[in-house]
Amino acid sequence: MDRDASFQAFVDAHQRPLMRLAYLLTGEAHLAEDLLQSVLVRMIGRWAKLRHIDNLAAYARRTMVNQHISWRRRRGSGEVPSAEPPDRAYSPEDSAVLRIVLRQALMRLTPKQRAVIVLRFYEDRTERDVADLLGCSIGTVKSQAHHALARLRALAPELAPRLPVLDDDPAHVEGARR
Template sequence: MDRDTAFRAFVEAHQRALTRLAYLLTGEEHLAEDLVQSVLVRMFGRWPRLSHVGNLDAYARKVMVNQYISWRRRRGSDEVPTAEPPDRAYVSEDSAVLRIVLRQALMRLTPKQRAVLVLRFYEDRTEREVADLLGCSVGTVKSQAHHALARLRTLAPELAPRLPALDDPAHSEGARR
C-alpha cells in the first residue's frame, strides 16, 4: 500500500472520532475542524516516519491534545473576569439544557483540565492511558481530574448530581479492568 492510500485509509477510519474529540476540547465546530485538519496535515508530513508507531490513533489523539493546548496558550483566554458571577437561570432536567450548561462550564476550565475530563470520562480511558496521551504522570491526571470536577461543581452546581464523586473509587485505576 502506498503512502497516500495508507494515509487515506487512516483518515477514513479515524476522522469522525478525532473530530468528536476536537469538538469536545474546543467547544466550537469550526475550530474543531481546524484542529483536526492541522493534526492530519502534521501527520501526513511525517507519515513515512510513523510506520514504527504501534497505535496511530493514540498518536493522533496525543498530537491533537498537544496542538489544542498550544493553540490555547497562543490565543489566550476568551474569559472576561468579573467581580460577581453571572446570575444563573433555573435549569430544568432537559438534557439539551444540561449539555449547554456542561459545555459552557467545560469551556471555563484550563485546556489540560478539559483534556483530562474528556479523555477520562467521555472516552472512558484509564488514568494510565490519559497520562500516556498527555505525557504526564498518573498522579497529575488524578489531581487535574479532581480539581476540574471541583471547578465544574462551582461553575455549574446544577450538574453536581451527574458528575463523578471526587473520591469515588469506581473511577480510580484499580477499579477499572
C-alpha cells in the same frame, strides 16, 4: 499500499472520533475542524515514519491535545468577564440545557484539565491511558481530574449530581464516614 492510500484509510477510519475529541477540547465546531486539520497536516508530512507506529489513533489524539494546549497558550482563554451571572430561565432537568451548561463550564477549565476530563470520562480511558496520552504521571492525571471536577461543581452546581465522584475525593470519603 501507497502513502496517500494508507493515510486516507487512517483518516477514513478515525476522522469521526478525532473530530469529536477536537470539538470537546475546543468547544467550537470551526476551531475543532482547524485543530483536526492541523493535526492531520502534521501527520501526513511525517507519514512515512508514522505509519509504522502500532497505535496511530493514540498518537493522533496525543498530538491533538498537545496542539490544542499550545493554541490556548498563544491565544489566551477568550473569556469575557461580566458583572452579573446570566439568569437561568430553564429547567435543570433539560438535557439539552445541561449539555450547554457542561460545554460552557468545560471551556472555563484549563486546557490540561479539560483534556483529562474529556479523555478520562468522556472517552472512558483509564488513568494510565490518559497519563500516557498526555505524557504525565498518573498522579498528575488524578490531581487534574480532582481539581477539574471541583471547578465544574463550582461553576455549574446543577451538574454536580451528574459528575463522577472520585474514590480519593475528600468530600466523598468524608460523606461516607457520616
